[in-house]
Amino acid sequence: MRVPGYIVIGLAVFIPSVTALLVADPGYRGLHFLAKAATLLSVVGVVGTWVLLKSAGREKTRQVFATLLLLTVSLGISLVVAEYAVRFAFSDITTTVDNSSYFARTWNRLHPPVINRYGFREREFSREKPEGIYRIAVIGDSLTYGQGIKAADRLTNILENSLNESGARYEVLNFGHPGAETIDEVEILKKYVIDISPDFVLLQWFVNDVEGHDKAAEQKPYSLLPSNFLTRYLKRHSALYYLANAKWKSLQGSLGLVKSHNDYIIQRFSDPDSQASRAGSAALEDFFKLAKAQSIPVGVVMFPRLLEVNGSVDNYPFGFLIKHATSTCKRNNVPCLDLRSVLAKVQPAQKLWANRLDPHPGRLANELAGKAVLDKFGDTWENPAVRD
Known part of the structure; x- marks a missing residue:
């Protein structure tokens, strides 16, 4: 009995795919994804071909597969053209909020940051x-x-250049770490900063610093594709997919399918006496106490989220977080600077962004912040060596 060719092909794909699923290390997620996809396609292909042959005959089956092949090739070509069109249209983009995106990875590859022996830029x-x-x-x-x-x-860098314009001798050293929150910044102060004997420590505070490492209560939006591996791979290698997936996640929040990040922050931290709020305040107090124990003067500069800066301080949705942090500063006699009124003057707020896909502070935002910081702390930073 002659075995049909489509069954032979299906078995040639199915058997090694199943074998890979059974024996391969689960840590090889890419291999497992490909094996699952090949297993599914082989089964669907064999069953679909058999049903078509029985119901429509050999000639009709060939036409169906020819049409499917043409559609697949056309779709593939269209996606490739769209991918390169998106890359060209967004060639000005440096990074995105997500550091694992195609844009961020490309920027960091073409502009590798200078990292010192302590691990900081x-x-x-x-x-x-x-x-x-x-x-x-x-x-x-x-x-x-x-x-x-x-x-x-x-x-x-802007602060150091401004301070040294008059011939003074200042070092303004950057201990910024992406993703760091107040509890992490306490460790940075303890592990790296105290040891270099700074004359002053300036803590840059942001609204998500209160979250800590426990983010289990935050509802994550659904990805465009059901496969975690494929989502991670395409996000890292495709500009088109990253933009489509970001738009899909934003749409879910707009339609109320998932709780937005803003709603999560408000629900978790709006009550200053909640456990989460108290933990955030405690971490900030730990930072102040550690600096004071070493007789190091400390100050705080508070950046608002530039997505929500819309010309009015009163309309800022996370004002309660700044109020909580300011209260902690006052209790510890620590000067703090709220940049909302400084940055809200710039409209549209996108002018302050690093780029149109990344609302991190750009050059203009940092220049305005630098001027405000010097107005607030400049007298404290007067260098005795220059004064004398």
Whole structure:
């Protein structure tokens, strides 16, 4: 008995695919995804071909498969053309909010950051503070790090250049780490900053710093594709998919299919006496106490989310978080600077962004922040070596 060719082909795909699923290490997620896809396609292909042959005959089956092949090739060509069209249209993009996106990976590959021996995006510097130098350490997250912008456009670089214009001798060192929250910044202060004897520590605060590492209550939007592996792969390698998936996630929030990040923050932290709010305040107090125990003066600069800066401080949805943090500063006699009124003057707010897909602070936002920081802390930072 002669076995039909489509069954032979189906078995040639099915058997090794199932074998791979059974024996391959689960850690090889890419291999498992391909094996699952090949197994499914082989079964669907064999069953579909058999049904078509029985119901429509050999000639009609050939026509169906020829049509399917033509559609597949046309779709593939269309997607490739669309991918390169999107890359060209968004060639000005540096990074996105998601550092694993195609855009962010491409930017970081073409513009690799200079990382010092401590693991921060900063030049190398001596542990011992040089004589006559006033050393300022700025600790923060991706806003301090300078996501999506050149090092020269960051707050720390702008501050150092401004302070040294008059011939003074200042070091403004960047200890920004993307994704860092207050509890992480306490560890940065403890592990790296205290050891270099700064004259002043400036903490850059952002609204999500209160979250901590427990984000189990946040509802994650659904991805465009059901496969986690395929989603991660395409997000990292396709500009088209990243934009489509981002739009799909935004649509889910707009339609109420999932709770938005703003709603999650408001629900979890609007009550200053909630467990989550108290934990956020406690982490900030730990930072202040650690600095004061080493007799290091400390200050705070508070950045608003630039997505919500719309010309009015009163309409800012996370004002309660800034109020909570400001209260913690006052209790500890720590000066803090709220940048909302400074940045809200710029309209549209996109002018402040790193780029049109990334609302991290760009050059303009950091210049405005730098001026406000100097107005607030400049007298405190007067270098005795220059004054004398």
